[in-house]
Amino acid sequence: MSVVISSRPLSVDTAELGGLPEIRRPTAIAPRDARELSKLFFARLQELEEGTRAYQYARNTLIEMNMSMVRYVARRYRHRGDDMQDIVQVGTIGLIKAIDRFDLAREVEFSTFAVPYILGEMKRFFRDTGWAVHVPRRLQELRTELAKAKEQLHARLDRDPSVDELATHLHLPEEEVIEGLVAANGYAADSLDTPTNPDSLGPRRTLADVVGDDDPALATVEDLHTLAPLLRQLAPRERRIIELRFGREMTQSEIGAELGVSQMHVSRLLKSTLSTLRTGMLSDSEPEPDPGSATPTP
Template sequence: MTRDKKELKNIDTKELFEEYDKNKDMAIRTELIERHIYIAEILAKKYANRGIEYDDLFQVASLGLIMAIDRFDVSRGFEFSSYVTPTIVGEIKKYFRDKGWVIRVPRRIQEMSKKVNTAKTQLSQHLQKTPTIGDIADYLEVTEEEVIEAIEGSKVYAPSSLEITYDSQNDDKEVNIQELIGVLDEDYEKVELKDLIDRVMEKLNELEKKVIIERYFEKRTQISIANSLNISQMSVSRIEKKALEKFREEFEKDGIHDKK
């Protein structure tokens, strides 16, 4: 018997997978996709700006999600998040390989990118602030367009960093997000850590989830997010802090920091 959509919303994810395994009900499949589509969104955004548009990557990630749902064997006792993330990442990497992109960056851009990175470091020390595009262009005696081209080109082959900080509301210091969630391995495939991240993301409300994704995956500023949501920067800061506290509580409860 096919369940209605409202009824499916109240059923545990594991139970839904068990039912889907038995009857392949498309309504259940749709519900499972809706519950986990945010994983496809996060991973597509993580690999965006590397030569392929986000919309294309989201389609690939969504197909990977559907593939994972259809292939997942709930009887093996693993969490779905342990299976879906590497499946989606695998499909995205395969898409990059098939397109032949990612590492095909002209040598002149690679060389300019190295010069830009060196200039950033030297100028930051000399100016005691983050250098502007103009500062770097003047230092290297090149045009601003060349600097921008090098920075954008570097995104194609340089991995995104998790070494992002946010301002603590309790004191004047900045807190690195890795201090809260630990260090991911190179392939983002440590099962225990992925399960925890997935579990916490499911506990966040839509606003908290949006702020976390935009702050730590899209690397947007609090002011930018506040403007897009039509709320104050202070509100964004409070939402971010509350969401990060949920990560901290869950990770400390599971003893992640003791295992690092």
């Protein structure tokens, strides 16, 4: 085992440390060497008084020497899309808890003891901070698989993969891949005040400025598109009554005088005609085309 030891004076009393070396770069120590050194530091840590400079030195060195274990566990979750630095930080909390609770008398490897603590903190982090919108577990798992497949295919194709390429790679139907991609949007939520052009020198724009809204005129266009063939199917007199009532906004009495019928008769015809049109509007079937409205063939 080769360990780089500082030649500078120790920041703590050498005698108080019981001969423990001052390690110049604890994070650079190989995992195999860290395991052997950790036993030495743990043995001395149990003899030191908590709160002393020597205790803090031994504890901090143990943390830094075993950070490779945290990074190793964190790599399992590199495809989740979370910031790896955040995952390493919460894993470090688990490592510190393991160091504070480890006892050499257990006669188990420290890594065996520490990994469950590290994993526990990471899973708690994902539980507390992940998925701004609740989605089924199968879609949560599919999001991870899609992220991994995207990374692999991007490296192979040198571009973002398409839906059918993702489906082929994962042996899934395209519909399920699309469902997973849509569900992945619920993992994190952005504020509507988030700027869309933070690096631009122009006017500040937020997400709220570019989010679309329902246009009521579109519903009117759809209704008129559905109504047009129904109007063409009406009898000429019924179509005339609709035109006079809603096109020229005449009263029923005025319509009766125009057509030479009573106001009561106009009311019955209008009611019946509107009922026919309403039924046609609510029907799922397509209205039959009006032969008279067809464009003649030249």
